[in-house]
Amino acid sequence: MLQEKIEKYYRTHPQLRVLFFFDKEADFKEEVAALALKDIRVVQFQQNYFYMKAMLHGEWKQQKVFLYLNQESPKKQDEYLNFPLLDLLLANKELLLDDEAAFMEEYRLQRHHQPLIKRYMRELKYSSVQEVCAPILKPESLDEANLVQALFSAFLKFKAPENWSLLLAKLFSLLRPGQEEELKRVGRKVRENNLLEWLNKQIKQHFDQEINELEPDKLANLLKVFKYNSLAQFIPDAAAEDPYKSLKIKKAAVLSRLNQLQEEAARKDGLGAQFQEAVEVNAGSVQELKLLEIYGATADFAFYTLPMKWQLIAEQAANLDYNPQAVIQWLEKISTSEPTTASLNSCLTFMLHAAEMMKLVNSISSYILDKPEDYVKVYTSEWYKIDQAYRRALCAYRSMDDTEIPTHIKLEELVGLVNKRYEEFLEKSNREWLKCLNAYQFDYKGLNIPKQYEFYKREIEPFEQKLVVIISDALRYEVAEELLSELHGDPKNSADIRYQLASIPSKTSIGMAQLLPGKKFAFNQGAITIDGLSTSGLENREKLLTEAEPEARVVPFSDIQQNNQEQNREIFKAKLVYIYHDAIDMIGDKKVSERKTLTAAKEAVEELKLLVKKLHGSLNVARVIITADHGFIFNDREIDEKDKENATGLKAVTTHNRYEIVDDLGQPTLGYKIQLSATSLFTDSLSVVIPASVNRYKKQGVGHQFVHGGGSLQELVVPVIESSRKRQDITQKVKPVLVKSAPLKIVSNVMRVSILQENKVSRTEKERELVAGIYKNSELVSNEANLLLNSTSSMPTERIYKLEFNLLHSAAQETYLKLKIFDKEDNLNTLIEEPVSNNTLIEQDF
Known part of the structure; x- marks a missing residue:
C-alpha cells in the first residue's frame, strides 16, 4: 500500500524531487525498510539535518528521494518555522495517507482548513463534487460559507458554484412532477451534512421565513409566499378580505432577494420554465383571479x-x-x-x-x-x-x-x-x-378626381424617365397603404401614394384596358379592343404599348421571379415595362379559395415589396409605379341567400355577382343604371347595372365573399404608388418613447425596459438607430444596447421593442444611476434620460 502511494505521488507530480514522510509512531518503519522503488532513493532521517541538507542540495540534487522521518510533522506555526528542512518541504511535498490530508495536499490548503475539510469530506471525496467546488478550493478564499454554497451547487447538479438565488430556484424546481426522487436525494444530502441551518439562512433572506425540515410541503408553502408577493408586492397594504394577506412580505430587502430569485431563474437556460411550472403546480391555492377580483384591474400588480x-x-x-x-x-x-x-x-x-x-x-x-x-x-x-x-x-x-x-x-x-x-x-x-x-349621373368627366382611364396620359406620357409599371390585380387601396409602409422601411426608398377612380364595372378586363394607351376603346360585347387591337393577353398589351412607346415591354411577375439577373437586366433596358402581378385576385376570385383572400393580400404586399427593392437595387430602375385594375369587397362570412339580390331581368350582355352589362332601355327596380361610357373610355351604347350598395346578385358557381365589379369605394378607389431612389429631404427620424408604469429599477443587476417607436416609418419619418445604457454620471456602467427603430406598422403594440441591461460589478453598490438613450449619430445629446434606482444593494454571492 505504501509503495503504491509513493509511486502515485511521483506519477501525479512529475517534477517532484523530495517526498517527505513523517511517521512519529514508527508504524511504517518496517514497510519503509522493505520498499523497492525504481529510480527513487529511500533515505531514513537520523536527526542529521546538516548532512541531509548538504546531500539533498548536493550529491542527490538530480535524484528523486523518499525521505522517511521518525517524528511528528510540523503543524503549529512555530514548529513549522523552526523545521530545519523547511525550504525543501515547501518546494516539495509531504506523503499523506488519510483522505483529508491528501485532499488538502492536492489543493494546497493550509492547516487551519483541515477541520472544515474533515467536516465535509464525505462529499468532497467525490470527483463530481470536487469539479464543482474547485473554483473556491483555494487557500486565500476558502471558508465554510463558500464551501457550503458550492456543495449545494453540486447537490443540485450545477457545473460550477452558483449564487443562492439560482440554487433556491433549482431546489424549488424539484417540486415538479417526476422530480420526487431528486428532491429526496438533495434532502438526504442536507440532513447527512447538517446543512439545514445554512439553507434556512437563505430562505430567511428570500422569504422572511424558515423551515424545520426539507420536505415538499414546506417548500410548497414557500412557493405560495413567492407567488403572492411576486404579484402583489407593489400593493402597499393588504385588503381585509384578502385571504392570502398572511403571506405578505413587507421588508424591502427580502422582496429584493425574492425578485432576484425570479430574475436569476429566468436568465438561466431552461430553469425559468421549470421554476414557473413548480409554482403553478404547488402554489395554485394562491388564486391570481381572486386577487384581481379583490384589488381590481387598476391595482398596481407587479x-x-x-x-x-x-x-x-x-x-x-x-x-x-x-x-x-x-x-x-x-x-x-x-x-x-x-x-x-x-x-x-x-x-x-x-x-x-x-x-x-x-x-x-x-x-x-x-x-x-x-x-x-x-x-x-x-x-x-x-x-x-x-x-x-x-x-x-x-x-x-x-x-x-x-x-x-x-x-x-x-x-x-x-x-x-x-x-x-x-x-x-x-x-x-x-x-x-x-x-x-x-x-352627378356617374359622369366621371365632371369629377375633380384622377381617373383610371387617364393613367397613361397622366403618369407616363409626360415623362422621359425610364419607368416600370406594376399592375397588381385587385390591389385595393388599404392593402397598398400597407405596402407603402413596407416600402418606407427601406431607408433608401422614397415613396408616396395617390389614388385614381376605376371604371364601372370594376372588373379585370375593363380595368386593365383603361391603363393602356390608345384612342378608340370598344367594349365589343366583352372582347375589348383599343384601336382595333385586342387587349386580352400580355402579347396584345405589349403591341398596344409599343404603339405609344416603341421601347416598351410587358412581362408577367412570374418571369421576373424565375429569370436570372442577366435576363432581367435585358428586360429592364426598355424605357417602359409593364409587369402584371396577380396574387390577390387569383385566390380571391375563385369560390374554392376566396376564404384565403386575407392571406393572399399579405403575400401580395411581401412580393411587391421585394420586387420594388430588386428593381431599384439591382436592376437600376429609378422610378416605379404600382397600381391596380380594381379593388374588392371581402366579408369573412358566408353571404346568406336572403342577402343577395335577384337579377334585374334586363337584356344582359354579361352578368356577374356585382354587375350586369345590359343592352336594354328599361330601368332596374333596385340599384343604379349607368352609361358604360360615363366611367370609361368605351364608346359602346351599353349600360351597367350595379346594386345600390354592397349587395350581391344571385349567381351560381361563383363566390360571394370576395367580390368586385360594383361601384363601392373599396372596388373603385385604387392606388397609385410611386417609388423612387431619388433623394428626398427627411423632415425627421422616428422618435423613441420609454414605456413605463413605475420608476425604473435594477433588480439582480438586471433592468429590462420597453421602448415604443412613437410613429411608424413613413415618407417623412425614417428609421433611427439608438444606443442605450445605464450611466453613473458620464460613465457607462452596463452593457451598451443597440436598437433599430424601423417598424412600418400602424399598431403601437407592433412598434414596441424590449431592451435588457446588465449592471457592471463596479457599479453594483451605486444607489442612483441613469438610463440614457442616444441617436447613434449623436452621442452628446440624449433622446431619453431617466433616473434608475438600484435595488440590488444586497451582498453579492462570490
Missing part, C-alpha cells in the same frame, strides 16, 4: 399572469363595441409584459385591430357628404383604415389556435360583432357614396 391576462381580455371584450379606445389602452398594457403565448399574442392582435376598427367606425359622425370628391378624400385619409383593421383582425383570428383560448372568451361572438359592425360600415358608407355619384 405583472399579470396568463390567467389574469385572459380574464382582463374577457372583461375588455365586453367593452369592445362601446369603448374601443379604453380597450386599446388596456390591451396595449397587457401586451407589453411577460408571460405570453402564441395564442395570447394572436388573440391580443385580433382584439387590438378589432377595437381599432370599432373606434374608427364609431368616430364617423355622418355618412352623408357633399360631393364625390369628399367621399374619396375621406376614404383615402380615414375610412380605408377600417378595411385595413378589419382585414388584420381577421388575419389574426384565422391564424389563431383557438384550442388554447379559454372558453369564457367568446371569440366567435366577437368575430360576429366585428363582421356586423364592418358590414354596417360598408353598407352605410357605400349607399351614400353611390347616391352622391348618382346625383
Whole structure:
C-alpha cells in the first residue's frame, strides 16, 4: 500500500524531487525498510539535518528521494518555522495517507482548513463534487460559507458554484412532477451534512421565513409566499378580505432577494420554465383571479399572469363595441409584459385591430357628404383604415389556435360583432357614396378626381424617365397603404401614394384596358379592343404599348421571379415595362379559395415589396409605379341567400355577382343604371347595372365573399404608388418613447425596459438607430444596447421593442444611476434620460 502511494505521488507530480514522510509512531518503519522503488532513493532521517541538507542540495540534487522521518510533522506555526528542512518541504511535498490530508495536499490548503475539510469530506471525496467546488478550493478564499454554497451547487447538479438565488430556484424546481426522487436525494444530502441551518439562512433572506425540515410541503408553502408577493408586492397594504394577506412580505430587502430569485431563474437556460411550472403546480391555492377580483384591474400588480391576462381580455371584450379606445389602452398594457403565448399574442392582435376598427367606425359622425370628391378624400385619409383593421383582425383570428383560448372568451361572438359592425360600415358608407355619384349621373368627366382611364396620359406620357409599371390585380387601396409602409422601411426608398377612380364595372378586363394607351376603346360585347387591337393577353398589351412607346415591354411577375439577373437586366433596358402581378385576385376570385383572400393580400404586399427593392437595387430602375385594375369587397362570412339580390331581368350582355352589362332601355327596380361610357373610355351604347350598395346578385358557381365589379369605394378607389431612389429631404427620424408604469429599477443587476417607436416609418419619418445604457454620471456602467427603430406598422403594440441591461460589478453598490438613450449619430445629446434606482444593494454571492 505504501509503495503504491509513493509511486502515485511521483506519477501525479512529475517534477517532484523530495517526498517527505513523517511517521512519529514508527508504524511504517518496517514497510519503509522493505520498499523497492525504481529510480527513487529511500533515505531514513537520523536527526542529521546538516548532512541531509548538504546531500539533498548536493550529491542527490538530480535524484528523486523518499525521505522517511521518525517524528511528528510540523503543524503549529512555530514548529513549522523552526523545521530545519523547511525550504525543501515547501518546494516539495509531504506523503499523506488519510483522505483529508491528501485532499488538502492536492489543493494546497493550509492547516487551519483541515477541520472544515474533515467536516465535509464525505462529499468532497467525490470527483463530481470536487469539479464543482474547485473554483473556491483555494487557500486565500476558502471558508465554510463558500464551501457550503458550492456543495449545494453540486447537490443540485450545477457545473460550477452558483449564487443562492439560482440554487433556491433549482431546489424549488424539484417540486415538479417526476422530480420526487431528486428532491429526496438533495434532502438526504442536507440532513447527512447538517446543512439545514445554512439553507434556512437563505430562505430567511428570500422569504422572511424558515423551515424545520426539507420536505415538499414546506417548500410548497414557500412557493405560495413567492407567488403572492411576486404579484402583489407593489400593493402597499393588504385588503381585509384578502385571504392570502398572511403571506405578505413587507421588508424591502427580502422582496429584493425574492425578485432576484425570479430574475436569476429566468436568465438561466431552461430553469425559468421549470421554476414557473413548480409554482403553478404547488402554489395554485394562491388564486391570481381572486386577487384581481379583490384589488381590481387598476391595482398596481407587479405583472399579470396568463390567467389574469385572459380574464382582463374577457372583461375588455365586453367593452369592445362601446369603448374601443379604453380597450386599446388596456390591451396595449397587457401586451407589453411577460408571460405570453402564441395564442395570447394572436388573440391580443385580433382584439387590438378589432377595437381599432370599432373606434374608427364609431368616430364617423355622418355618412352623408357633399360631393364625390369628399367621399374619396375621406376614404383615402380615414375610412380605408377600417378595411385595413378589419382585414388584420381577421388575419389574426384565422391564424389563431383557438384550442388554447379559454372558453369564457367568446371569440366567435366577437368575430360576429366585428363582421356586423364592418358590414354596417360598408353598407352605410357605400349607399351614400353611390347616391352622391348618382346625383352627378356617374359622369366621371365632371369629377375633380384622377381617373383610371387617364393613367397613361397622366403618369407616363409626360415623362422621359425610364419607368416600370406594376399592375397588381385587385390591389385595393388599404392593402397598398400597407405596402407603402413596407416600402418606407427601406431607408433608401422614397415613396408616396395617390389614388385614381376605376371604371364601372370594376372588373379585370375593363380595368386593365383603361391603363393602356390608345384612342378608340370598344367594349365589343366583352372582347375589348383599343384601336382595333385586342387587349386580352400580355402579347396584345405589349403591341398596344409599343404603339405609344416603341421601347416598351410587358412581362408577367412570374418571369421576373424565375429569370436570372442577366435576363432581367435585358428586360429592364426598355424605357417602359409593364409587369402584371396577380396574387390577390387569383385566390380571391375563385369560390374554392376566396376564404384565403386575407392571406393572399399579405403575400401580395411581401412580393411587391421585394420586387420594388430588386428593381431599384439591382436592376437600376429609378422610378416605379404600382397600381391596380380594381379593388374588392371581402366579408369573412358566408353571404346568406336572403342577402343577395335577384337579377334585374334586363337584356344582359354579361352578368356577374356585382354587375350586369345590359343592352336594354328599361330601368332596374333596385340599384343604379349607368352609361358604360360615363366611367370609361368605351364608346359602346351599353349600360351597367350595379346594386345600390354592397349587395350581391344571385349567381351560381361563383363566390360571394370576395367580390368586385360594383361601384363601392373599396372596388373603385385604387392606388397609385410611386417609388423612387431619388433623394428626398427627411423632415425627421422616428422618435423613441420609454414605456413605463413605475420608476425604473435594477433588480439582480438586471433592468429590462420597453421602448415604443412613437410613429411608424413613413415618407417623412425614417428609421433611427439608438444606443442605450445605464450611466453613473458620464460613465457607462452596463452593457451598451443597440436598437433599430424601423417598424412600418400602424399598431403601437407592433412598434414596441424590449431592451435588457446588465449592471457592471463596479457599479453594483451605486444607489442612483441613469438610463440614457442616444441617436447613434449623436452621442452628446440624449433622446431619453431617466433616473434608475438600484435595488440590488444586497451582498453579492462570490
